[in-house]
Amino acid sequence: MPSYRAPTAEQARAALLRIPTYQLRRVFYEGLENPLWVRPLMEAGAFTSPPEPESTGDGYIRDTYWPELSYLTRIAPQAPDDVVDVLRELQGSNNGWVRRAVFEIGSQIPPDSSVRLEPLLKDWVKTGFGWRTDPRSLVSLAINLLEGGHPKLGRWLANTLFQPRASEETGKIRKPQLLLEEYWYEEELPRIVPALGENALKALVGWLSTYVHVSGHASGEHDFSAMDRPSIDSRSDATDRPEDALIEAVRDIAIPAMRVEPGETVDVLLRTGVKLLRKIAIFVVAEAIRRELDEGGQAKKLGDAAKQLLGDPASDDEYLRVEYAQLAQAAARADYAATSVVTPFLAQAFEADLAWMRERLDRPVGTTDEQFEGSIHAKAERYRHSWLSAIGHEALPTELREDLAKLNESNGVIDDPLEPMGRITSWSGPNPHTGQDEMAAMAPAELVVHLASWHDNGDGWGPEPSHEGQGRALSGLLTTNPLALRGVPQLDMQLRPTYLRAILQGWEAALKADLELDWSQVADLVEDVLNHSLESPFFVEGGDFDDDKNYRGAKDAAVGLLEELLKKRGSVQVPDAYEQRFAELLIYNADDEDAWVEYDTYRHEGSGSDPLNMSLNWQWPSRVRALIFTATRSEGAPWRDDALKAIESEASRRDQHGAGRAALGEGFGRLLTSASDWIDAHLEDLVGSGGGISVEQQIVLTTAMATHRYNRAMYDLLTPSMLAAIEVGESLVAGWKGESDPLSRIGEWVIDACVFGHITSEDPVFHAFFTSTSPEIRGDALGKVAWSFFHATTADDSIRDRFGELWDDRIRHVREHPEDSKELEGIYWLAKSDSFSAEWWLPRLIDALELDPGIAKERYMIGKELAQASTADPAAALALLKRLLGSRGEGDRVAFDMNTHAIPVVIANAMRSGDEQLKLEAEAYMNDLGAQGYLALEAEVQAVLEKKVGIDDVDD
Known part of the structure; x- marks a missing residue:
């Protein structure tokens, strides 16, 4: 100027x-x-x-x-x-x-x-x-x-x-709070998505998942979100709902991502557990396969993703049926063997349909067991027919084609099996006769009389109100105003079990929000519900899901509330007298043999639920968890010994599903801290010993290790059990199917113990893990710990150095045993960690790639780190760049990452290093890349040289 x-x-x-x-x-x-x-x-x-x-x-x-x-x-x-x-x-x-x-x-x-x-x-x-x-x-x-x-x-x-935010509205329809007006999502999402780069899909999935949750379309045990979009491919109307804009943004960016990295893309779409995102994932895999086939690509690489979704019991939802069928058709075109999982999937879905019908459908008066079973079988067969028809004869495995032909003959051919289910633009579940605001305006006695006197003559899932709908409104009221029923005695004598369950659940939610309860009323109702027989004196009204047919749900809710009451809390303190009463109610009144029988006789096979998750959904294991909180709540509590005896009694049962054992594993740390004498007396019964470990003991051990961070006291105590678990091998049963395989999790603890300096390589568990498990398991454990270093804000030098020494030891091992090269797969996380200098990780990563070039997966996105490292060691950086690029194609993610962040800087730093031989090598490599089509490379390198671009100019 x-x-x-x-x-x-x-x-x-x-x-x-x-x-x-x-x-x-x-x-x-x-x-x-x-x-x-x-x-x-x-x-x-x-x-x-x-x-x-x-x-x-x-x-x-x-x-x-x-x-x-x-x-x-x-x-x-x-x-x-x-x-x-x-x-x-x-x-x-x-x-x-x-x-x-x-x-x-x-x-x-x-x-x-x-x-x-x-x-x-x-x-x-x-x-x-x-x-x-x-x-x-x-x-x-x-x-x-x-x-x-x-x-x-x-x-x-x-x-x-x-990012949508929860609304303060409390009515049936919850509209998310948006900073931008709704129509701006349609206009602006296409602009922001490219700028988000590699984080775009994760961000969009997070925004859409949040939108679904705060809209009330997926809350608690109920997820109706898949209903919101009949077709992922296109809208059925011209509205500009933010949800539609988000769906299309997720879909459009996920399809190319799926073609490059199917496993990672499916994981991102499924990690929230939202049905709508599962629906998108199924559609995206199908579309990716179709495009690969149409463009002559490698559709088979999507086979694992297709099989995962086609075989997952969570895909069993009527509102996913069309997408599921289209994926099966696409998978059959690419690789007919990929549809092999359809047969067990539909078999499991059929059994699941029968199970919920037996549980929730009322038997017509006068029908025999045989007649009732026949009616629900016929209904389940009609569901099965709709799935088989949607998939179609050509895509079905051979064994199912005959089934479809028989069902077509007996039921008639379904005219349009791929017609999507109708749209529901908002969903709040069953409708209340009286809304939450109207309930709030009533006096407590008036509200109880209203609930007790109202009767339901509809089916509850249309516009008609239902007891379930009113129960949800009541629960919502008590969540924010837990004293809304204060002063009304004998609630159990006046209200049907649906409302009692709603009251207890509302109080539990209020307690979690640190709101004071009417302790006397809470204790009386909990006691009354626990003491009540399972049968209900009330005639069940409405449709299948409109009214609890017995007190099971209310009893479950009572145990859940007791657990929350007996946890150590913050601002809300339960008075001492009521604390003891609640403990005694849990220990004595909640000792429900019917709950055990119901849990024990449940057919768990094929449910897909691990023991720890199962423990959250059944009264018996929930009580075991609550008993642990009770026994460890306060030192010297008068009920402590009785609570421990109750735990001992429940632990003596043969727990075939393992949910109670998982609860014991989850509470192991609390028991070790507050009842170490009890743990010492029962340790071998709980987690086995060096002499052997049963399946039930495996569940306690693996759940304890999965739900606790490494600590020395537990490590020392569990050493014999870990040795026994390693001997079991890869059939070791996981109590919680978290991020780590149970054997790998043992390895993570072993490595943590080593890097903290608590053990050496002479430790028996260390020796057993690194000599008896597979290279893949060892590599997974090493990679997980390396990943934790990447995410750590600080790491003591001594801890870092011990971890580095362990890697050096494993590299030496692989050099002597090349067949174990998979053990080194996670080493690239050390390159991304600020704890390790470039001078340290560059030669080691080169060593690992020399031992097995195949470990350089597409997740080796270290372009920025390599560019920064080239200022410290340009020769090693250039050597690593060549190894990482190798024979990769132009569209490969690693190649793209290197093109974007590393290649010009690494070559330029090698050329100006002062080493004439290295300069010639860098120039030759630049010319090679140029001959391969990287036409702008020379100009980019020259720009770096002229501007003296270095570490400060590498993208943040």
Whole structure:
């Protein structure tokens, strides 16, 4: 800007004296083009007092325009840092025009200047970004930050803009709170997604999952989200719902990702457990297969993803049927063997249908067992027919084609088996006759009389109200106002079990929210419910899901509430007298043999639920968990010994499903801390010994290790059991199917013990793990611990050094035993960890790749780290770059990562290293890559050399 001259401080002050009125200021600032005036004017006080909003007296607020903004906005690209200095001083302003200008300016100036607006963003998000602010500027600012090397703030702003939040509304339909208006999702998501880069799919999945949850479409045990979108492929209407925009954004980015990395993409889509995202995952895998086939690609690489979804019991949902069928058809085209999992999947689905029908359907009066069983079999067969018809004859495994033909003959051919189920734009479950707000307006006695006197004559799943619907409204009321029934005695005598369950669940939720309960009323109702027989004196009204047919649900809720009451809590303290009463209710009154029989006789096979998750859904194991809290609640409690005896009694049962054993494993640490004498006396019974370990003991051990972090006391105590578990091998039963295989989890504890300096390689468990388990298991454990170093904010030098020594030892082992090379797969996490220097990890990663080039999976996304490392050791960095690229194709993710972040910098650093031989080698490699199609490489390398780009210029 050589044609501009900066004014002196005196000239700036003089100019301000000449423009005292609004009109003169407007003329001056709209005509000022010199960017060098910004700082002198700021220092003269020109930008200190934007007008605050004013009340007009008629209920409106007026924002007066501030003419200074026209100059600041226009000149910001030429003097970004000076303008940002001005804006940072306006953080306390509530003027809507100021806030609009901040975001407009932030979206247009260099990102290194925009990032300095962070204090304003973080402060204004609390009060709103301003009604005058253009949403497009907000999104553009986020893009500017994301693409300009400031991903942390960029991602924060993107989440702020697009992440739905729970509404404060309490009615049947919960509308998520959105910072952007709904229609902006349709307009702006396509712009923000490319800027999110490799994090785009995870971000979109998080936003969509949150939208589903806060809408009430997936809450607790009920997930109706798959109903919201009849077809993932296209909408059936022209609405601009944010949910539809998010679905399409997830779908469109997931399809190409699935073609490159199917396993990781499926995991991202399924990790939230939301049915709608499972529906998208099934569609995306099918579409990816179709595109691979149409374009002559490698569709078979998607076979594992297809089999995972086709074989997973969680895909058994009527609202996933069409997508499931289309995936089966696509998989059959790619590899007919991939549909082999359909047969056991449909068999399990048929048994699951029979089970819930036996449980929930009422038997018509006068029917025999045989007649009732025949009726539900016929109904389950009709469901099965719809699935077989949707998949179609050509895609079905051979053994199912005859089944479809027989069902077509007996039931008739289904005309349009791939017609999606109808749309439900909002879902709140069964409807209440009286809403939560109306209930809140009633006196406690009036509310109880209303609930007791109302009768249901409908089926509950249409527009008609039901007891279940009213129960949910009642539970919601008690969650926020737990004293709404205060003073009403003998609730169990007046209300049907559906309402008692709702009351207990509402109180439990209120307690979790740290709200005080009426302890006397709670204790009386819990005791009454636990003492009541299983049978209900009330005639069941409504449809299949409208009214509890017995007291099982209420009893489950009573145990759940007792568990919450007996946990150590924060601000809400249970009075001592009631604490003892609750403990005694759990120990004596909740000792329900019917609950054990119901649990023990359940047919668990094929349910897909691990023991720990199963323990959350049955009264008997839930009581075991609650007893552990009771026994360990406070030292010297008078009920402690009785609680421990009750645990001992339940632990003596033969637990074929393992849920009670999983509860014992989950509570092992609490028992060890607060009842170590009891653990010592029962240790071998609980977790086995060096002489052997039963399946039940395996569940206790593996659950304890999966749910606890490594600690020395538990390690020492469990050493004999871990040795026995390692002898069991890969058939070791997992109490909780978490992120780690149970054998691998033992390895993680072994490695932690080693790096903390608690054991050496002479430790018997260390020796057994590294000599008796497979290389894959050892590699998984090493990789998991390396991953934890990557995520750790700090690591003591001694801990880091011991872990490094362990890796050196394992590399030596693999050099002597090349068949064990899979043990080194996780070493790349050390390259991504700040704990290990480039001089340390570069040669070791090269060693690992020399031993097995195949371990360089597509997850080796270390381009940024390699570029940074090339400043410290350019020769090793160039050697590693060559190994990582190897024979990879142009579309490979590692190749893309290296092209984007590493290749020009690594080659340039090698060329300017001062080593003439290395320079020639780098030039030759650059020419080789150019001959392979990387035509711009020489110019990019030259740009790095001219600018002396180094570690500070590598993308953040």
